Amino acid sequence: MPELPEVEIVRRSLIPLVQGRRVVSVSTSGVPLRRAVDAAAWGACQGEVLAGISRRGKYLIMALGSRAAVLHLGMSGRLLVHPAGRPAPPHTHLEVGFAGGRLLRLVDPRRFGLALVMASEEVITWPGLAALGVDPLEGDLEGDLEGALARLAGSRVAVRNALLDQRVVAGLGNIYANEALARAGIRPTTPVGRLSAPRRMRLAAAVRETLSAALAAGGTTLADGGFVDAQGDVGYFAVALRVYGRAGQPCLDCGSPIRRLVLAGRSAYYCPRCQLR
DNA sequence: AAGCCAACCTGGACGC
DNA sequence: TGCGTCCAGGTTGGCT
Numbered sequence: 001m002p003e004l005p006e007v008e009i010v011r012r013s014l015i016p017l018v019q020g021r022r023v024v025s026v027s028t029s030g031v032p033l034r035r036a037v038d039a040a041a042w043g044a045c046q047g048e049v050l051a052g053i054s055r056r057g058k059y060l061i062m063a064l065g066s067r068a069a070v071l072h073l074g075m076s077g078r079l080l081v082h083p084a085g086r087p088a089p090p091h092t093h094l095e096v097g098f099a100g101g102r103l104l105r106l107v108d109p110r111r112f113g114l115a116l117v118m119a120s121e122e123v124i125t126w127p128g129l130a131a132l133g134v135d136p137l138e139g140d141l142e143g144d145l146e147g148a149l150a151r152l153a154g155s156r157v158a159v160r161n162a163l164l165d166q167r168v169v170a171g172l173g174n175i176y177a178n179e180a181l182a183r184a185g186i187r188p189t190t191p192v193g194r195l196s197a198p199r200r201m202r203l204a205a206a207v208r209e210t211l212s213a214a215l216a217a218g219g220t221t222l223a224d225g226g227f228v229d230a231q232g233d234v235g236y237f238a239v240a241l242r243v244y245g246r247a248g249q250p251c252l253d254c255g256s257p258i259r260r261l262v263l264a265g266r267s268a269y270y271c272p273r274c275q276l277r
Numbered sequence: 278a279a280g281c282c283a284a285c286c287t288g289g290a291c292g293c
Numbered sequence: 294t295g296c297g298t299c300c301a302g303g304t305t306g307g308c309t
Binding site: 264 | 280281283285288290
């Protein structure tokens, strides 16, 4: 569910609710996510103040004294802030209580998420973060991303798959990879190593435009209502999607039916007329 | 060694 | 109503 814009919106929505507050209780479900949630390590965070929340790609990093929590929402994860006393929703796997009575809950039915605690100095070298590529919302995106794509010269990987590779760009998922390609007029199957420099520039710009538009709209909440921020609010970018999930429906620009195909086991969507090669 | 692909899970939508 | 099938915002390890 959550790609970079959704994770960033969760981060921003968490800050006024829990940042600066002291952790007074922690409990875990005992059910493993992608990896086990270490109850002892989380329990040791009691008494610490949540000093800040940052993001790298789709990961959230919470500063808790000398420790850091690294969170990933996987496919179905939500981070919700509830008033004390509200019953936990099904699939709540981590609950952090803050002074003042707020509860931060990690709810994740599919359990592809991640909730690690480590020493703060370990964060930089933790492999999951160290391997991440350029973050599209930081620095000179077009230069950095164009450079990252240029480094794939010779690769025959489909450009949609390259955009999903977190070692290349950190934070794109299947929705925005497809949307950025639609905006750039590039077909998802085009080998990334065969894009000309101008087309790489166009793609880099399209990635930035797509992500900022999604961020401004509060993220993408699909029909199943999967994504919500920490207060339970939905995002409105779903109505602006050009191709994702629109197989058979007319292209917004030319009216041709949008096509769906499967690349690396995941749906790719494109307009056969506007996205050549 | 790059690049597919199944596997990890639950739940919702759909067809019969 | 129920049951079976397919699909899903992500990542990873194993195979060719």
